[in-house]
Amino acid sequence: SQKIEQNSEALNIQEGKTATLTCNYTNYSPAYLQWYRQDPGRGPVFLLLIRENEKEKRKERLKVTFDTTLKQTLFHITASQPADSATYLCALSNTGNQFYFGTGTSLTVIP
């Protein structure tokens, strides 16, 4: 089965800086990669989806990249704000439609 590792359990950054979260996977290259945000006591909220034939996807202050050679996806939040503080989950699926989530990175943006 697929194994996913998110770079760290917790990440603290200063407001206004760019936060970069890493997600590495083993085995086969996924067909789709997704990033979700989860706040305490709530379900995950979809942020971005990137397909295996795409290198980069952007949405407002968010950017995700997909490097099949490194078996890695990077998630960037530019001009970070305290309201961006949350746990961020990466998730991947293959064409066989198994869906795997990372354990998440807790981001804290310090004012």
Added chain:
Amino acid sequence: KAGVTQTPRYLIKTRGQQVTLSCSPISGHRSVSWYQQTPGQGLQFLFEYFSETQRNKGNFPGRFSGRQFSNSRSEMNVSTLELGDSALYLCASSSAPGPGNTEAFFGQGTRLTVV
């Protein structure tokens, strides 16, 4: 439009009992998938239903089952509960069959505690 609704929000059950959780998807969504979230294992995919048919299944024992009704509402059942089944159970709905290849909208979850 209304989001994904899960009931109940909290549940306490005794080992050996069974439990049924309910999920009402966003209106018009025909795909419902279920997940278990625990501090140790994180978020794990249980199964997905689309148009009343189970399309995909994660690596969970047969004690975990589900079904979907013609109005797309879905139920998940866990029989012979074990202490390790204590978790947050989340469902998500999508407009197209997946999971993982399209945006999923999650509910707030049902917190199940097995004592």
